[in-house]
Amino acid sequence: MDSANSSSPSTRPVYLPEGTHKRIKILVAGPIGVGKTTSIQTLSEIPTLHTDEVMTDAAATTDDLSLVGLRNKTTTTVAIDFGRRTLPGNKIVLYLYGTPGQRRFLPLWEGIAFGALGALVLADTRRLDESFEVMDLIEERGLPYAVAVNTFPDSPDYPIELLRSKLDLDSATPLVTCDARDMNSSLEALIALTAHSISSAVAGAETS
Template sequence: MTPTEPVARHGAAARTAARTAVRPPLPVKMVIAGGFGVGKTTAVGSISEIEPLTTEAAITEVAAGVDDLSHTPRKTTTTVAMDFGCLTIDPTLKLYLFGTPGQERFGFMWDDIVEGAVGALVIVDTRRLDDCYAAVDYFEHREIPFAVAVNAFDGRVEHPLDEVRWALDVADHVPVVVFDARERGSVRDALLVVLELALARAEG
């Protein structure tokens, strides 16, 4: 064996290891949207594998006079910028989740939050469908793939899914599902629905 052979073997092994090394997962941006108090922050917190970043602020008397708290009487804080979390789907894909603020007065932030997102999960509270029209319209007009996720508050929903679809006037290709924002597996399943939509759009 010549003196250079061990060096050559080491170099070849290093090149082979570099070729077979596991690549970092592909980062994918997804938005979680919806009206005030529908469960966006809860959903991000339930699924995120890191401590989620939230921008919660106390609801003041002034804000209480603007936001409808009749169906969320125990809600004492509200998102004033965004929520952020992440989820590794598999070794090849990692979701970065951005939750939008729900109040109309913070709508000016949406364009920046949504930029670069492959899709969105629009969370709906069937007790307050009117609060969800703006989010549905936003993604429809921008032709961003989205799914409607009906949050099962107290384990139930007020209306059947076909009635929710009709009331929101969403197209047949838009999935409408039931999920529980408190349950990690339920949130994951809803996000995978959006991911499948985004992949289908990319392949089409």
């Protein structure tokens, strides 16, 4: 999925706005080919960092590239994607780290996840079952998360409550739909996660 963000990296601001900011580390996670790189490209206000590599025949032994949505995929993220987004009001700055969603990347994932306040999990209705592995990793680490169902042109359209049931989500976990290429819907998903992560952190501090 290509990014539809109209801002080119060369025209995006590089420096943080003046004033006092709360800086928050956020993970953007999900199975292969779900749109993590595109989402960070869309959201980032700075030129993004990517660690994509060309996929080889060896990948077929670990990732099933015959699945819907993966048949034309030629590259994959092997370490991280990185971007930055200042939320409206210039008080909260998010550092966005895209991570591989497969458990075999666990040592790398744990390093990237250290210090994160929460995670935005991207899901694809054409292969929802692939989201469980990354959600398990996030829950094992105790991170609050939100799920954003990325809409592809041929994605089945399910009611939001049916999606919540299929993903076996807690009632407090935010669940939204978005288009990873669209700034507004991607930003809404990010804001939903940020609000949930901050409230979870406050609740945890009050009970400790």
